[in-house]
Amino acid sequence: EIVLTQSPGTLSLSPGERATLSCRASQSVSSSYLAWYQQKPGQAPRLLIYGASSRATGIPDRFSGSGSGTDFTLTISRLEPEDFAVYYCQQYGSSLFFGGGTKVEIK
Amino acid sequence: QLQLQESGPGLVKPSETLSLTCTVSGGSISSSSYYWGWIRQPPGKGLEWIGSIYYSGSTYYNPSLKSRVTISVDTSKNQFSLKLSSVTAADTAVYYCARPFVPLVVRAPFDYWGQGTLVTVSS
Numbered sequence: 674e675i676v677l678t679q680s681p682g683t684l685s686l687s688p689g690e691r692a693t694l695s696c697r698a699s700q701s702v703s704s705s706y707l708a709w710y711q712q713k714p715g716q717a718p719r720l721l722i723y724g725a726s727s728r729a730t731g732i733p734d735r736f737s738g739s740g741s742g743t744d745f746t747l748t749i750s751r752l753e754p755e756d757f758a759v760y761y762c763q764q765y766g767s768s769l770f771f772g773g774g775t776k777v778e779i780k
Numbered sequence: 781q782l783q784l785q786e787s788g789p790g791l792v793k794p795s796e797t798l799s800l801t802c803t804v805s806g807g808s809i810s811s812s813s814y815y816w817g818w819i820r821q822p823p824g825k826g827l828e829w830i831g832s833i834y835y836s837g838s839t840y841y842n843p844s845l846k847s848r849v850t851i852s853v854d855t856s857k858n859q860f861s862l863k864l865s866s867v868t869a870a871d872t873a874v875y876y877c878a879r880p881f882v883p884l885v886v887r888a889p890f891d892y893w894g895q896g897t898l899v900t901v902s903s
Binding site for chain 2: 706717763767
């Protein structure tokens with residue numbers, strides 16, 4: 674079982690700032706099968722990134738993903754008010770596991 | 781536009797079986813080539829994949845839940861269902877049904893989700 678550790682647990686930033694979220698895997702994630710989701714209170718998760726760096730349909734280009742092996746990053750270049758939410762990474766190379774999430778809150 | 785909707789009891793007693801159904805509209809389970817999945821989220825916590833099913837009935841389960849989970853499909857009703865036996869308070873969660881964004885692959889990110897339904901396990 675691949676364990677995904679997300680950091681930090683909470684990120685306090687202001688609109689317009691850059692957000693950098695980390696997802697570290699306990700073992701190498703094959704073929705960069707790593708996805709990122711955004712979840713707002715009371716809503717289902719929304720797929721943002723798949724294949725570590727490919728944006729899903731309709732996702733603004735301020736969201737970008739990078740990384741390989743065991744270290745992955747989600748970057749939001751300039752935070753918009755609607756970006757304050759919880760973000761989860763998910764590996765899908767072996768079974769399907771999610772990380773514990775990072776909350777991006779307004780500072 | 782594909783839509784998924786979970787339904788079922790919101791309250792289940794400990795040791796009993798949790799049963800939920802996901803109704804798919806805007807697309808056919810049997811004519812598409814997708815796997816259909818269940819994911820849950822305990823209140824205030826993270827996401828956990830429960831399992832997935834293909835329209836033919838092939839299933840894949842999270843090893844940690846496999847002994848208690850059964851997922852089935854009813855193509856005539858365009859529905860798939862989840863049964864989780866011997867529930868405890870730890871099974872209290874919002875349960876989502878979802879579809880991955882690529883066909884024919886069980887392990888893929890999900891891009892269509894139901895709104896989720898809260899199931900509470902309590903006597």
